[in-house]
Amino acid sequence: MDEQAHAERKKVKKTQPSIDGQDKLTRKPKSHKRNNVSTAIGKKLRAVRLESKLSQENLAFNAQFDRAFISDIERGVANPSIMALATLCYALNITLADLFATINLSLKPGDETRRKNPAKTDSSITEKKKMGQRQVPKIR
Template identity: 55%
Template sequence: MKGKGQHKRNPVATLLGQRLKACRIEAGKSQETLAFEALVDRTYISAMERGVANPSVETLANICYCLGITLAELFEPLTISLKPTGTRRSNTAEPEEIKRQRLR
């Protein structure tokens, strides 16, 4: 069982977080400043940099804009395998049977 503050880290999210942190530092911004400019909480910036958050593309685009880089520049140097790294949920629910009635 995981203790408080421990999260399962995805290798893709971890690499992205490291890259995001490097870009932030290169831009000379603190987590607080970047969070304010990108309209997110500072703790979310921290979680992304640690690889425990899964930001949306829109959030990443906002952050990249604030850092003065493009999404392509954020991802370009990453050597990420495209092979799925985690287990995916499967939809095991079966839909209810639809009973049709004739209208008279």
């Protein structure tokens, strides 16, 4: 294949949308689902970072995270673990209590943003478990 045809193929690959709804270059979903809690945490972290006069790069370096992860958290796209938040709080010289002090939100159990565990709700699985259990004789 000559260089011109190869360049054309690369151009087509970059512009073609993916079948599975993901960007082919980054493999990230095109539409990020945000929830109120992640957005509120991100806004608070951004406010504290700006108050500390740190850039995303400096905060990422101090916390040993990638700058893109800091950006995703601040936009409410990422769902950081409590350990990641504790590390960011340490890098910002605040506590987790300071971070959550002004956030007065919660998610109700029926909210679609929560992950559902089908194993706990599927009655056929519990029946299969019951059938698969051995009967252990009682020792007197």
